[in-house]
Amino acid sequence: MNISLQNFSTLVSNSAAAAQGSCSALLDFTAGSVARALIEANSTVALWIQYLILQVLSVTRLATSFGSDVDTWIAQYGVVRLGATAATTSETFISLSPASTSAVVPVGAIVKSSDGTIAFTVTEDSTNQYWSDTAGGYVRPQGLASITCPVQCNTAGAIGNVSGGVINLLGTQIAGIDTCTNLSAVSNGADEESDDSVKNRMVLWFSSLSSATLMAVEASISGVASNLTYQVVENQTPGGQYRGGYFFATIDDGSGDVSDTILNSVEDAIEATRACGVETSTLRATVIPAAIVVPVSLASGVDLMSVQTAVSGAVTNYVNALGVGSVCQYTFISSIALQAAGSLVTSVGVVTVNGVVADIGGTVGSVVRIASVTVNSGGN
Template sequence: MEANATVALWIQYLILQVLSVTRLASSFGSDVDTWIAQYGMTRLGATAATTVETFISLSPTSTSAVVPVGAVVKTSDGTISFTVTEDTDNQYWSATAGGYVRAQGVSSITCPIECNTTGSVGNVSAGVINLLGTQISGIDTCTNLSAVSNGSDEETDSAVKSRMVLWFSSLSSATLDAVEASISGVASNLTYQVIQNETPDGLYRAGYFFATIDDGSGDVPDTTLTSVESAIEATRACGVETSTVRATVIAAVIVVPVSLAAGVELASVQTAVSSAITAYINALTVGGVCQYTTISSIALQSAGSLVTSVGVVTVNGVVADIGGSTGTVVRVTSVTVNDTDA
């Protein structure tokens, strides 16, 4: 009897294993990839963070300089590296020089860079990318003036499942679900808002829709816009007009007053609070609202025992929410933490 019971339990276990991988909802890991592969779908890969880097000369009048494509810059701890990429629309670009030219007398230039490691590891705070990994004659130092937030990790199991539900809903095509499914399948770091019967200028126009997108950076590359447009084109109804535009960025300047605990340095609180608030705001979707009360909660949670209290947080100089309007996205410009007892 015990032997038969053991065999029965073993068979039951095998049945449960089979059932778990035959349904997407109960699958995980590689079983999710196998399940969606039946429909020609694949998990979206990680995307590399991109931003612009400022290259600075401390004696600009003495000589000019060229920042070549492929030059490497690193974070202050040396663990994350970025590479200068080509942008022919950049005002400093020179095809002849094969890079970005800092003319004599110009103290600094900005160039696009891309993280050498894909994923959210490249999402760093402003001022962190400040080491020259490649020595450049005529350039003494470098820095990123704004935080980086558009790097994303490989699509998670839950994200894949949500996208598959949206994809199945879109199979009738030429529907809102179809359009949203096509956009979400372009890249894992995209947020979007689809507006129907209205132009980007806010005018009523029947039979027209547009999609506003953002990749977390506030400045979506042309290649991504083109990819989204192509995806929408494959699903839109015949005769329906459409366009794809970048979301309008609402800059957020955050000021957080705090009372420090005894013996705590303001710099340590600034780092913790700034990173947490930046992560919250830069993760907001297109059309999302940035709530100042949420920022207060995040500041208190991230600071923990380092502060005794958090004062009234201001967003762009006022105590109010921002964002929430059609086609807009809120992104951090700066986060300042002030010591109210100083």
């Protein structure tokens, strides 16, 4: 809907012209006159009314709503904005003198990032080989230098997505444990669903109402959590064989190892959507590890360490954000590295992925995730 709007000057001019056109005598509209003052006062009110009309128009359509107005708009259909997801990872607890004693890492123990600003809590995983119901935690046997336990960020959101080796402070003193570290980068934390994401999901949701279509299945998966990527394959088994009336969904949450809880939630969502008689499966994505080497030519007087952090972080974010079935493009990594380093480098050399100059990924049910990023001064 197009609305013809007028600014203050136009409102005053049109009002003056209308008043003069309705009066046979010449009216005084000079600055300071009573007629001019009345017209300007009315024009100010008219501007305010115009603003109210535009505001009402914007919140009556999802496309032009924002913030809390988006929430109230989707609430009338029983849909809510997806909340932030706390990052999870595996933490390695280390003893410098393992032969002297054993140790128990209790559920609820705190570990922190190197600057102390981000905290993670040890969570229970009864399938972990070191878990003990009796001890209420994870037992490091005497003589074993380290054990690995699951931890979850205390603050939900992307703030928990940190690089490998960053979570290295013990927030809780544990007898028999001297230090700790996360061996791999964390990437499955996600902020609260953005306005744009909500709007895109609502388009899927509305399109899914008519029947149990592919779009309906995609809408059900995207409504489980804000950090999920997925690929739905129809009439084909995971092994690549034709099978009519069957489809499978492959999902990942950015970690490369989706939890059973998320997997079951996706299965339930698809079950509520699928057509009668159609068989389905929900699978974890097959992870393709990416060991990336980025050679750079440093600008004069620049230390390599200052470049490594920026480039490594940017490349990790790109790779770990790739969706299921997406291709990791080595040429795009060069652009990302150059943008992240800025004036600190003069050029970026030929990037290699898993030792070769080639793209990886792009296969059905696979997802590319960072194994390592090496930045060296071998650019040309």
